[in-house]
Amino acid sequence: MDAFKLMKELRVNYEQEAHYLPKETGLSLIESTTEDDSRISAKCRDAKVEDLWSLTSFFGYSTQTFVLAVNLLDRFLAMIRIQPKHLSCVSVSCLHMAAKVTEEECNLAPTGDLIRIGQCRFTVSDLCRMEKIVAEKLNFKSKAITALTFLHLYHQIALSHSTDRKEKLSLEKLEAQLKACLCRISFSKAKPSVLALSVLRQEIEGVRSEDMLEIAYHIQRHLKITDGELLLWSERVARCLSDYASPECSKPNHKKLQWIVSRRTAQNLHSYRVVPELPTIPEGCWDESESEDSCEDMMSSGEESLSSSLGSDAEGPFFPLHLRRQKHRQPLHA
Template identity: 85%
Template sequence: MDAFKLMKELRVNCEQEVHYLPKVMGLSAIESTAPGDSRISAKCRDAKVEDLWSLTSFFGYSTQTFVLAVNLLDRFLAMMKIQPKHLSCISLSCLHIAAKVTEEECNLTPTDELIRIGQCRFTVSDLARMEKIITEKLNFKSKAVTALTFLHLYHQIALSHCTDRKTTLSLEKLEAQLKACLCRISFSKAKPSVLALALLRQEIEAVQSEDMLEITSHIQRHLKIADADLVLWSKCVAQCLSDYASPECSKPDHRKLQWIVSRRTAQSLHSYRSVPELPTIPEGCWDESESEDSCEDMMSSGEESLSSSLGSDAEGSFFPPHLRRQNQRQYLYA
């Protein structure tokens, strides 16, 4: 896309972003929730967004899916008074809605599996009803202008205008930084165009590119972003990324997988760990058909143990490793 079309698309999205912002009063009400209150607190919301980040990593969903899910979640929470017990159903519904918009149909996780992996207590019909409520309340069709929308446009504009070809900006790194910021409800108050530009400037200052800094200034003037707003959110971004980079920070996509299972399931799992005595294989008597049958038997028993460990009747934090769903399938069926 040439520079003129990029700037035109930038202006169009800037005019539309106001329609996809959470209500500031609703976000402030969540932030002001006192301990012991029946309403959702900022800490509760942030923890749930981290869970969404973990789930998107586990299922191999894109950053676009995660960002859209968070946008839907914040807009709905800022509009409705929600009890904490309903938050899991709401957040998972937002993720499923976002995935159906951004992901290929063949990559979508089945609803029952999404609930099972998320260790939630509601049913498939509960999730379907909640999705209908969310889409109707938000009047959601198939798109939303988010900070990721601007981040991608800014990145393309910066690279198209930069004369120093040795200077590179990692879009993957910028996306990871955006996800870290979205795990804090305070950033939901920022305009997507301003938050994305603050992230871009942070990274450009790190690579010390004068050309790209000039480009960001041109973008700021083009979108009429006030200096005070950009400075404010740039400081917030710098603080957030500093905290996130510290070794004390537990990152959602680096945590280990944890399951909370019943005692009977745990005993069942222990039984699979015992290694039975294997008969000695006679030399020169290799039967290929018997070998294939035995492999199928072993795989079927392995699948049963995996299924039994993924109970949907328990609650707990879900912290998957940095795995892709495709890799998981290759492992199970290789």
Template identity: 90%
Template sequence: MDAFKLLKELRVNYEQEAHYLPKETGLRLIESTTEDDSRISAKCRDAKVEDLWSLTSFFGYSTQTFVLAVNLLDRFLAMIRIQPKHLSCVSVSCLHMAAKVTEEECNLAPPVELIRIGQCRFTASDLCRMEKIVAEKLNFKSKAVTALTFLDLYHQIALLDCTDRKEILSLEKLEAQLKACLCRISFSKAKPSVLALSLLRQEIHAVQSEDMLEIARHIQRHLKITDVELRLWSERVARCLSDYSSPECSKPNHRKLQWIVSRRTAQNLHSYRTVPELPTIPEHCWDESER
């Protein structure tokens, strides 16, 4: 795609992004909710998004699936007040809805598998009903304009006429950084175009590329993003990625599955201590008489 078409597509998505933003009043309400409240708190939401990241990695889903699932989840939570006990059903429903839009049908995990691996306490019928509720409330059809939409377009623009930049400006790395940011509800208040540009500038500064920095400035001027807004979110992105890169941070995509079983099930599970000892197989050649 040439520069003119990319910039035109960029503008079209920029004009549509406001339709796919969660209600800020709803997000603020979640952020102000304490953990002992009967409503969803920011910590509860962030933990559930990390679970979605783990499920995305386990089933081999794309970044697009994860980002769309988080977008659906945040828009629904900012619109409808739900109890914490229903959050698992809502979040997994959003993931399944996103996967049906972005993944090949042959790669889709059956609802029962999503529920089993996610160790959720609801049925496939519950999941189906919740999907219908979310789709109806959000008027969801098949897509949403997200930060990943802009990140992909920015990356294509940055690589125009210079494929060598692909080696130093990794889209995969940018996607991983975006996923880390989305695990914090505060970034759901950012305009997708601004969040994506903040991530791009952060990486460009890291690789110290002056020509790509000029491309980022051109994108900023084209979309009329103010310096104040870009600086604000760039600082927040830098802090988030600094925390994420620390050894103390538990990476959701590296998390091991932990199975919760009843005491009776645990007693019935075979461990190496319960395996009966078998006689040692002799290593010498068989005697013909033993045949």
């Protein structure tokens, strides 16, 4: 796609992004909720998003699937007040809905496998009912404009201006950094176009390319993003990535994702899932005897995170070391 078409597509997506934003009032309500409240808290939401990242890695799903799932989850949580015990069902439903849109049918994990590996207590029937509820409330059909939409366009625009930038500007790194940001609910308040550009700027600062910085500035002017808005979110992205790069941060732990499943679960998985090398946990981790028609009260309630680490792509090299000791931010072009 040539540069003109890319810029035109960029503008079209920019004009439509507001339709896919979570309600800010709903997000603020979640952020203000305390841990002992009966509503979903920010910490609880963030933990479930980390679990979605882990599930995405385990089943080999794309970044697009993860980002769409988080978008659906945040929009639903910002619109509908749910009890914490139903959060697992909602989050996994969003992941399954996203995968059905973005993944090839042959790569879709069977619903039962998704529930078992997710160590969830709800049933297939619960999941199907929840998917219908989410789809109806969000009027979801087949797409959403997310920060990843813009990140891919920005990356293509940058590469379209020169062929020697492929070694410097890694889309894989940019995607990993975006996923790290999405694990914090505060970034759900950012416009997708601004969040993606903020992530891009951090990577550009890391490679110290004046040419690419000029491209980022050209994109900013084209979309009429103000300096103040971009500076605000660039600083927040920098702090987030700095936290992930810090040795004091417990996640990511720079190890490949390790899943814990029982022998019974492993035997029930399809043969194409690689599970024999995984460690086991006690057989009582989930109850196979639950009926397919269990009521909503039997849905999972407040389970701990599935893994102490995020996806295997959340490793040190993807979180720039230059952010650890960076104290001063470079001013944006006027």
